[in-house]
Amino acid sequence: MPTVSQMQAFWSNTPFSNFGLYIGGADLGCPSTPDASWLSRVQAMGWQFMPIWVGPQAPCSSEPVRMSWDTGTARQQGRNEALAAYRRMVALGMNTTSAPVVFDLENYNTADSACVNAVKSFVQGWVEQMHVAPAQKAGVYGSTCASGLSRLAEISTPPDFVTGAAWDGNRNTGVMPCVDSGLWTNHQRHKQYAGDHNETWNGVTLNIDSDCSNAPVYPGPDQLNTGQGCVGAALQSAPRDAALVTPRFGWLLTGDELLLSHDGGDTFAPAKLHLPGGGAQAALFRDERRGWVASAGPGGITVARTSTGAATWSTTTIPTNSGIGALRLAFRDANHGALLAQIATSKAFSRAELFTTADGGATWTARTAPVAGDIAVDPDGRLRLTGGVGHDEVYTSTDDGRGWRRGASTRAFATTGAARTTYADQRTGWTLASTGSCANGKRDCSIGYDLEATTDGGSTWRPIRQWQQRVN
The missing domain is CATH 2.120.10 (Neuraminidase)
Known part of the structure; x- marks a missing residue:
């Protein structure tokens, strides 16, 4: 977790506006999560956030905490995780009404139909509970191919938006391998186009992922949707x-x-x-x-x-x-x-x-x-x-x-x-x-x-x- 001073260095005269904020979850791997003071001070700089929750992963994955193979149980687990994420946001002092929350769904065997069905049921429960008043916007992060994001469009109440990981260097949120261009088209996509790498701004170096935003952030509206954009050509020459x-x-x-x-x-x-x-x-x-x-x-x-x-x-x-x-x-x-x-x-x-x-x-x-x-x-x-x-x-x-x-x-x-x-x-x-x-x-x-x-x-x-x- 960057310090407040490091966040200031990456804010002033930089292209960054949004920050992926891990707020909790049983499968969270981050060494630390924010507290209300950190969040308040960083938000005052102008930062916006993509709150991320890392709960149980696919039952066929190798992650330490996994959801149930039973679709009914998985659906209830998804509801429970959404409620836990909501309570964590309240504890951080966030205004939860219409706030976006991303569920982190890691790679799994998308050729296993039983596993896919369990994941879909879990995400269904996640979305349903997020929509309970005061409703939040339910998102899902994952590899555009290896997390089966496109399959989540098949459930009766699909996620409100997605964050697709495709480290192809192409910043265009409309280009996500394995995700049809007709899905999540109305400002409903973030894209992680580059994995962890060092960048230096204002004399401070951090190891970051690079994302482009065209979907909900907290607090909205997304600054990148109002003139700066993030749909340029692929970054191939560097x-x-x-x-x-x-x-x-x-x-x-x-x-x-x-x-x-x-x-x-x-x-x-x-x-x-x-x-x-x-x-x-x-x-x-x-x-x-x-x-x-x-x-x-x-x-x-x-x-x-x-x-x-x-x-x-x-x-x-x-x-x-x-x-x-x-x-x-x-x-x-x-x-x-x-x-x-x-x-x-x-x-x-x-x-x-x-x-x-x-x-x-x-x-x-x-x-x-x-x-x-x-x-x-x-x-x-x-x-x-x-x-x-x-x-x-x-x-x-x-x-x-x-x-x-x-x-x-x-x-x-x-x-x-x-x-x-x-x-x-x-x-x-x-x-x-x-x-x-x-x-x-x-x-x-x-x-x-x-x-x-x-x-x-x-x-x-x-x-x-x-x-x-x-x-x-």
Whole structure:
């Protein structure tokens, strides 16, 4: 939960107006929830909120608290959760009349008809109770595909609005994979178009999700529906990651392509590579010839590998039914590697799928990931996973992901600066940093990205590539 001062930094001269507010629920994974004082002080700044309740999940899911398989019982459970959320809002001092509340529905097996029917009955009860006077507006959050949002339109009293998680970089709330464009069309959609990532505004860095709003918020009306909008083109051009592998060779990943440099970053050339889905989402090179690139699409996760310096590529597809968000790659040698696939989910959870390879990426084996986050290889060959709900959990594996041991927690996130820095040796490295700014209050906002290089161990840096991306 951000502090009041951090919320102020993300309010003044930023594009943000709404904040997803976790207020409770038996399956809540957030480390903290607000109190009435925090809410009052932050609301006074001008913030609006999307109250979120994280109750029992689908009976066929792996979540710790689950709803009943029996549809009658599930319907009553939905009513009970709506009443509990209402009481929590009252305790926070909120005006509950017509206030929106989002039920967080995580991924589950939507091919299981009995499970789908239980979820639909639960949501039916949630909506029915929310509509009891003084009525609230009942919403549901979930992966647009893996939470079966479209199936909720089939119940007799469907949700008043939805928040769809589709981490495709497309800010248009009208574009939600697996949800028909004719559903929830009258200012009834929020869209989570990017998963957790660091952004820096006014010198403060927070790990956030990116959402666009075209649906109810508290207190309304939604400021984003009155001139600013949030339906621009997909955010494809910004850099996603970069690394310097040798003093002369490095790679740069944008939303559109993989770029390679053989002169320390003075020039870049695109790799001859096409991947399905939204372009490359993760890359890793061990040297100038051997590298891997991963992308998630409707058919699963595609991993491309090269041993010819990107002149030729071979691909492998890993089937998965989950809505995939961020991807991370780590290799301890030319053969043994790991792929961490974060499941597109609310920030209340930290879920991921893990796959390992022992043949350089030709085949992959599913493993268990304790949390979502970043994966790396320590100098002694151990896999290290850093992440979790608070971004401060550390796990290590000495058997390529078959088992994990939790270590001491780390700091959750930085409060100043936001950079990804890699060194090819003690003196030569790259850093990729970003900072947001607005030229006119909450309008004319953009994020500036800088890729900089050092040849003196970080004492001085020179820019080698810069981007400016409009965000409203």
